[in-house]
Amino acid sequence: TTNHTFFLREKEHFDYFSGTVLPDLKRNAKGGTVRIWSAGCSTGEEPYTLAMVIKDYLKEGGLNYRILATDISKKALSKAVLGVYPDESVSNIPLMWKMNYFxxxxxxxxxxxxxxxxxxxxxxxxxxDEFPFKRKFHTIFCRNVMIYFRSDTRARLLKKIYDVLEDGGYLFIGKSESILKNETGFKHVLPSVYRKD
Known part of the structure; x- marks a missing residue:
């Protein structure tokens, strides 16, 4: 894990998640639970941002959702669970979020x-490691994680991610990362946003 992170990092991802992915998930949820995975969540800013985006979008409810956030670092996870951040970590977020969610x-x-x-x-x-998941995810954020892996390791990870993503599900990766066309069955939607057909 790397700890260079803050709330609303790569904001356009969250804009797309709110403007396109969430309406799509809400349309197709059919009363089920939407499952989101923040892989390599570091100290928690990304999954908490996702929770705030969803709360903002739903307002009156209408969607059941679960966010799983994982990391290899126990130290980072301890900070994430604590959920206490310095001013510079929250400097990018809307004032209403600061008032409502902190x-x-x-x-x-x-x-x-x-x-x-x-x-x-x-x-x-x-x-x-082998993924322990019994159910697939509708959206996976795995951002700025794969840059630390060799190409063969990255290809293996992408295959595993592909297999635990629902059909039509979305994968968000870091802006400095990319997926080669022949690497997986992912369809390129936007820079660093992919979809499983």
Missing amino acids: TKTAEGLYKVSDEIKSAVLFRRLNLM
Whole structure:
């Protein structure tokens, strides 16, 4: 894991997630639970951002969802579960989010609300291990993780991710990453956004 992260990192991903992916998932959910995985979640900013985007989008509800957030680093996961961040981590987020989803501590730090925390389940997982999932995901964020892997390792990981993604599901990767056309069955949707046909 790498700990260079903050809320709303690569904002256009969250805009696309809110504007295109969520309406699509809501349309096709048919009363079921939408499953989202933040792979390589580091200290938790990404999955908490996803929870805030979803809360904002739903407002009155109408969609059951679960966010799983995994990382190999126990230290990063401990910070994520704690959910307390310095000012610079939250500097990109809308003021309404700061007001609705955070409490400012006496030390000037920002603590994620219990409402947002309860939407995210944190677990330790090495992406090289066999995935323990019994059900597939509708959306997977695996951003700025694969840049640290050799091409053969990356290809293996992408195959595993492809297999645990629902048909029509979305994969978001980092802006500095890309997937070769012949590497998987993913269809390129936008820069660093892919879909399983």
